[in-house]
Amino acid sequence: MNSPFSQALQRAVATLGPSLGLLSDLGDRFVEAGHELALVGGPVRDAFLGRTSADLDLTTSASPEETERILAAWGETTWDIGRAFGTIGTVRRGTTVEVTTYRADAYDRQSRKPIVAFGDNLEDDLRRRDFTVNAMALRLPSLEFVDPYGGLADLAAKRLRTPAPAPVSFADDPLRMMRAARFGAHLELVPSAEVYAAMRELAPSIKIVSAERVRDELSKLLLAPSPRPGLRLLVDTGLADHILPELPALRLEIDEHHRHKDVYEHSLTVLDQAIALEGPATGPPESVPGPDLVLRLAALLHDIGKPKTRRFEAGGGVSFHHHEMVGAKLTKARLRALRFDKETVNAVSRLVELHLRFHGYGDGAWTDSAVRRYVTDAGPLLARLHRLTRADCTTRNARKARRLAATYDELERRIARLQEEEELAAVRPELNGHEIAEILGIRPGPVLGKAYSFLLSVRLDDGPIGKEAAADRLRAWWAEQEKT
Known part of the structure; x- marks a missing residue:
C-alpha cells in the first residue's frame, strides 16, 4: 500500500500534469548537458495543495550562459533581464519558464540587496529561500522530491517556519516578515514561535524596504480570501507600527461602561463584510x-x-x-x-x-x-x-x-x-458654459464657474426643469449677484 507521502506526491505530480511533459523534456536537455534542473518554490507548494500555478520557476546547476544556450535551442524566444541574478527566461508552446542558477547569496543588511553569488548544490539553494513551504523541489526529469527542511510537514500542519534561523532570514530580507503575514492570509499558515518572536524583534528593520515593495505585499495580503489573520499578525508583531500605523492606532481603550466599540475589531469586521x-x-x-x-x-x-x-x-x-x-x-x-x-x-x-x-x-x-x-x-x-x-x-x-x-x-x-x-x-446643469456666458454676457473665468455651480445645484435640488426655466433661474441669481 502506498504511504501517505507517496499518495501526496502522486497527487502533486498529477496536478502538474498539463506542464509535466514540457518540464520533463527540458529536464532531459539539462541532464544531457551534464547539469541538474529542478522545479522549485511556489509551483511545488501549490501542487501539493492541489492548485495549478501560473509561474514555473526552476533552478539549475548550470551557469547563466549555459542555461541560455540550452533554452535558446529549446524555447521559442529567450530573455535575460534577470541575468545579474542568474535568471534566464523562455517561452515554449505558450508556457513561460524561468531558470535560475543555484544561489548562495550574502546580504547587505542596510538595504536588503543581495550580494549575488552562485552556489553548487540544490540543498544550499533551498536554504536561502523565505519559508520551508517554499523550499521544496522536484528534480527533473526524475521527479525526485527534495525537502531538506521539512516544508511538506509544515504545509500539512499549517505551520510557517524558515529554512535558516528566523532572525537570520528576516535580517537578510525584512520583506519576508510581510510575506509571513501574506501566507497567513492566503494559505492559513500560522507562524512558529521562533518566526513570531523574530518578527517582533526585527519589526523596525522593515523601514529599509522600499515603499513600493511594502505596498505590493500589503496589496497581495488584502486581496486574499480572508486578510484578517495576516493583518492581525502585522499588528500583533509591531510591523504595522512602521508600515500602516493608523491600523494599530484603532485599538482605542474601551471605557469601563463599553459605551463605544473597539474600533480595531470593528474595522476588521467591516472588511470581512465588505469582502462578502x-x-x-x-x-x-x-x-x-x-x-x-x-x-x-x-x-x-x-x-x-x-x-x-x-x-x-x-x-x-x-x-x-x-x-x-x-x-x-x-x-x-x-x-x-x-x-x-x-x-x-x-x-x-x-x-x-x-x-x-x-x-x-x-x-x-x-x-x-x-x-x-x-x-x-x-x-x-x-x-x-x-x-x-x-x-x-x-x-x-x-x-x-x-x-x-x-x-x-x-x-x-x-x-x-x-x-x-x-x-x-x-447629471449636469441644463445650460452649458457657452449658453451661460451668452445669457449673462460674460467671458470664461471664475464668475462663469460660479454660475455653472449654481445651475448644478438647481439641477440637483429640483431635477430637470428645462432650459427656459433654468435660464430664468440663472438671470434671477445674476441679479442678486449684481446687488452684492
Whole structure:
C-alpha cells in the first residue's frame, strides 16, 4: 500500500500534469548537458495543495550562459533581464519558464540587496529561500522530491517556519516578515514561535524596504480570501507600527461602561463584510467583482480618523465628530506614502469621506434632491459606496440591523428610479458654459464657474426643469449677484 507521502506526491505530480511533459523534456536537455534542473518554490507548494500555478520557476546547476544556450535551442524566444541574478527566461508552446542558477547569496543588511553569488548544490539553494513551504523541489526529469527542511510537514500542519534561523532570514530580507503575514492570509499558515518572536524583534528593520515593495505585499495580503489573520499578525508583531500605523492606532481603550466599540475589531469586521458583498470575479462592474482592492482598503481604513477626533462627553458618552473628513486626509497621506497610484488614492480617500453620508439623513426620509447629491458625490464609486455602507453595520442589535438594511434597500430603489428617469450618472446643469456666458454676457473665468455651480445645484435640488426655466433661474441669481 502506498504511504501517505507517496499518495501526496502522486497527487502533486498529477496536478502538474498539463506542464509535466514540457518540464520533463527540458529536464532531459539539462541532464544531457551534464547539469541538474529542478522545479522549485511556489509551483511545488501549490501542487501539493492541489492548485495549478501560473509561474514555473526552476533552478539549475548550470551557469547563466549555459542555461541560455540550452533554452535558446529549446524555447521559442529567450530573455535575460534577470541575468545579474542568474535568471534566464523562455517561452515554449505558450508556457513561460524561468531558470535560475543555484544561489548562495550574502546580504547587505542596510538595504536588503543581495550580494549575488552562485552556489553548487540544490540543498544550499533551498536554504536561502523565505519559508520551508517554499523550499521544496522536484528534480527533473526524475521527479525526485527534495525537502531538506521539512516544508511538506509544515504545509500539512499549517505551520510557517524558515529554512535558516528566523532572525537570520528576516535580517537578510525584512520583506519576508510581510510575506509571513501574506501566507497567513492566503494559505492559513500560522507562524512558529521562533518566526513570531523574530518578527517582533526585527519589526523596525522593515523601514529599509522600499515603499513600493511594502505596498505590493500589503496589496497581495488584502486581496486574499480572508486578510484578517495576516493583518492581525502585522499588528500583533509591531510591523504595522512602521508600515500602516493608523491600523494599530484603532485599538482605542474601551471605557469601563463599553459605551463605544473597539474600533480595531470593528474595522476588521467591516472588511470581512465588505469582502462578502463583492461580486464574482467575472461579474459586471456594478457588482464590484472581487477581489476589489479599493473597496477593501476603504473598509479597513474607513474609521482611521476616530483616534484624532475622539472626545469624551459629559455623562460618559464618546463622540468622533467629523472623523470621516479627518480619516479621508489621513488615508490620502498614508496611501501616497506607500506609493499607491493616484487613482487608487483618490478613490479610497473619497469612499472614506463618504462612508457616513447615508447616516446623515436620519430616519431615511430622503428627498429627491438628497438622492441626487448622494449619487453625484459618489460618482463612479457608487457601487463600492453601497457595499461599504452596508458593511459598516456591525451592530449586534438585530432589530437595528434590519432597520438600517431596510432603509438602505429603500435608498437603492430610489436611486434606481431616479437614474432611470433622469440619467443621474451624467447629471449636469441644463445650460452649458457657452449658453451661460451668452445669457449673462460674460467671458470664461471664475464668475462663469460660479454660475455653472449654481445651475448644478438647481439641477440637483429640483431635477430637470428645462432650459427656459433654468435660464430664468440663472438671470434671477445674476441679479442678486449684481446687488452684492
